[in-house]
Amino acid sequence: MTPSKPWLTSYAEGVPSEIDEVTETLPEMLQSAARKHGRGSALVFFGKETSYRDLERQVARVAGALRRLGVSAGDRVALVLPNCTQHVIAFYAALRLGAIVVEHNPLYTERELRHQFEDHGAQIAIVWDKVVDTIAGFPADVRPAHIVSVDMTDAMPLPQRIVLRLPLPKARHARHKLTTAPTESEGVTPWRHIQNHRPLSRRVPSPKLDDVALLQYTSGTTGTPKGAMLTHRNLRANAMQGRAWLPGLREGKETVYAVLPLFHAYGLTLCLTFAMSIGATLVLFPTFDVALVRTALRRDPPTFLPAVPPIYDRLARAAGREGLDLSTIRFAISGAMPLPVDTVTRWEEATGGLLVEGYGMTESSPVALGNPAGATRRPGTVGIPFPSTIVRVVDPDDATVDVPNGEPGELLLRGPQVFAGYWNRPQETADTLLDGGWLRSGDIVTVADDGFVTIVDRRKELIITGGFNVSPSEVEEVLRTHPDVTDAAVVSLPRGDGTEMVAAAVVLHPNANADVSALKDYCRTRLADYKVPRRIVFVDDMPRNLIGKVLRREVREQMLTTR
Numbered sequence: 001m002t003p004s005k006p007w008l009t010s011y012a013e014g015v016p017s018e019i020d021e022v023t024e025t026l027p028e029m030l031q032s033a034a035r036k037h038g039r040g041s042a043l044v045f046f047g048k049e050t051s052y053r054d055l056e057r058q059v060a061r062v063a064g065a066l067r068r069l070g071v072s073a074g075d076r077v078a079l080v081l082p083n084c085t086q087h088v089i090a091f092y093a094a095l096r097l098g099a100i101v102v103e104h105n106p107l108y109t110e111r112e113l114r115h116q117f118e119d120h121g122a123q124i125a126i127v128w129d130k131v132v133d134t135i136a137g138f139p140a141d142v143r144p145a146h147i148v149s150v151d152m153t154d155a156m157p158l159p160q161r162i163v164l165r166l167p168l169p170k171a172r173h174a175r176h177k178l179t180t181a182p183t184e185s186e187g188v189t190p191w192r193h194i195q196n197h198r199p200l201s202r203r204v205p206s207p208k209l210d211d212v213a214l215l216q217y218t219s220g221t222t223g224t225p226k227g228a229m230l231t232h233r234n235l236r237a238n239a240m241q242g243r244a245w246l247p248g249l250r251e252g253k254e255t256v257y258a259v260l261p262l263f264h265a266y267g268l269t270l271c272l273t274f275a276m277s278i279g280a281t282l283v284l285f286p287t288f289d290v291a292l293v294r295t296a297l298r299r300d301p302p303t304f305l306p307a308v309p310p311i312y313d314r315l316a317r318a319a320g321r322e323g324l325d326l327s328t329i330r331f332a333i334s335g336a337m338p339l340p341v342d343t344v345t346r347w348e349e350a351t352g353g354l355l356v357e358g359y360g361m362t363e364s365s366p367v368a369l370g371n372p373a374g375a376t377r378r379p380g381t382v383g384i385p386f387p388s389t390i391v392r393v394v395d396p397d398d399a400t401v402d403v404p405n406g407e408p409g410e411l412l413l414r415g416p417q418v419f420a421g422y423w424n425r426p427q428e429t430a431d432t433l434l435d436g437g438w439l440r441s442g443d444i445v446t447v448a449d450d451g452f453v454t455i456v457d458r459r460k461e462l463i464i465t466g467g468f469n470v471s472p473s474e475v476e477e478v479l480r481t482h483p484d485v486t487d488a489a490v491v492s493l494p495r496g497d498g499t500e501m502v503a504a505a506v507v508l509h510p511n512a513n514a515d516v517s518a519l520k521d522y523c524r525t526r527l528a529d530y531k532v533p534r535r536i537v538f539v540d541d542m543p544r545n546l547i548g549k550v551l552r553r554e555v556r557e558q559m560l561t562t563r
Helices: 006-010 026-037 052-068 085-096 110-120 132-136 158-164 169-178 232-245 265-277 290-299 309-322 341-351 426-432 472-480 516-524 552-561
Strands: 041-045 048-051 076-080 100-104 124-128 146-150 188-190 212-218 226-231 255-258 281-284 304-307 331-334 354-360 367-370 390-395 398-402 409-414 438-447 453-458 463-465 468-470 485-494 500-508 535-538
Touching: 026 052, 026 085, 026 232, 026 265, 041 052, 041 085, 048 052, 052 085, 076 085, 076 110, 085 100, 085 146, 085 281, 100 110, 110 132, 110 226, 124 132, 132 146, 158 169, 212 232, 212 265, 226 232, 232 265, 232 367, 255 265, 265 281, 265 304, 265 367, 290 309, 304 309, 309 331, 309 341, 331 341, 341 354, 390 438, 398 409, 426 438, 463 485, 463 500, 468 472, 472 485, 472 500, 472 516, 485 552, 500 552, 516 535
Parallel strands: 041 281, 076 100, 076 124, 100 212, 124 146, 146 188, 255 281, 255 304, 304 331, 331 354, 500 535
Antiparallel strands: 041 048, 212 226, 354 367, 390 398, 390 409, 409 438, 438 453, 463 468, 485 500
16 A cells, blocks of 8 residues: 655655655765765864775775785774764774675674674774673674774874873873774784775775665564664665755755764764765764863864754753854754754754754664654654655554544554665564564554654553663663672663663562672673663562563653652
8 A cells, every 4th residue: 555645745945755766875876975075075073084086095995905805895894983083984994895884883792782792793903992892702703703803092192192191190081082002913914004994996896775784773663672684775775765854955065063973873974975975064973962072172173963952952952051152053964862842942042053853763764754844844843744655544453454544553664765674684574574574563552634743652661761762671671680699670660851761670589788889880890871760669579461471651651650
């Protein structure tokens, strides 16, 4: 069944209903940008510029070095990096060889990273030097054969590198946040040893459009972390859809701030691919910090800012409190969590530009819907389908049955950005990708007669906090390994600002000594900080169904009534 498209009448002026056919892989897209904007600034990192021409050259050199290390088409290349110049180069260098990039959060614990490496089996990893010892310490059957250690301060301007090496407490503290010399280990190569390699021969075949370009780990719609396979066609199409959504953007003249992590699907598409596709200058921030933004504003004022609501709030408040000049930002797209209307108001008063909300999931590369960048936008909704994207709303228990407009149902998506399936997970793929290419979102929505979509609830029990997905099962598994814990149930609870936090109900052994603080500390050694429960309550037992399964919805309701 192909639905009608009532939303087309709400598109902003100049937005097409369909994007052009995808004809370029991601490396070809970068090569096109280098031809058009060769001398233009592609990257800025702490003030140091890299032109598009130089970026393409560095990509070719690193691709040549990776090939010498044995990387070929279909191999997985793991990236464990913050936002930095080397991250962008490594991403495109691996893709040029037809390899599959696997993005990782460098702040993950050893346990979290090892689980992902066990799953994808990468034999080469390009790693922030602060994490090298973690990767090098994996068991022999998991540890990559080659680890490239990246000191991201090498990409900074020389004066700043000199300052970081001064024997002063402040300099030492700043240097430690950015870099740490890893323990010498066999199979570890410094980035500087590969960055000046002989460029890759053009005779090496380029990847094809339907080759997998990226494995992006996500909890998906079923709660178990797994690798979503995104092809060159998926990622290039989503960049084209983003470009079509904002016809007011100027080719080769925009400046995009990469305050979102490039290892996250949202940051990757809006910065690593979308920004490069329009010849924009991408200003890289290893972490979001108002002071770093303030410094960058003086030299490279942004025109487009993809971010999440807390970032917009902090910057808008800084504009009012400190006179931070954000007036150059004409467009801003928010995603990954609900966008409060008062945040929109505060931001637009501070900038004079537009802030609109989008919607997507890792499995849709990730953006699938957005509010129009114009008068037809509707705050409080997640907008309407992107060009070349269609939606249906169906009975959550029977995806063949459509529900009427205005009635809640599960959102299905179809478009060129929909992923190819989960890595080595045929059953999960079949459960999520339905006949006809329809992607089950797991989100319960209502759709108005004109096509605007409003999120009502989530059928999946995934928790979204700070823009990141948290699998309740993963957190529960960690809690249950504590010697004082017999059972745990993890749910989301609302914060006062409309976002979510991770919360846990825990059953303790008789005579247990653990307290809330001890359990949180235990989780911090095994989970990324955003996954650690912010609230823990002790209970005598859990609500369960007839077969003994914990009923998380009832746990959540009990926790809400006892706050």
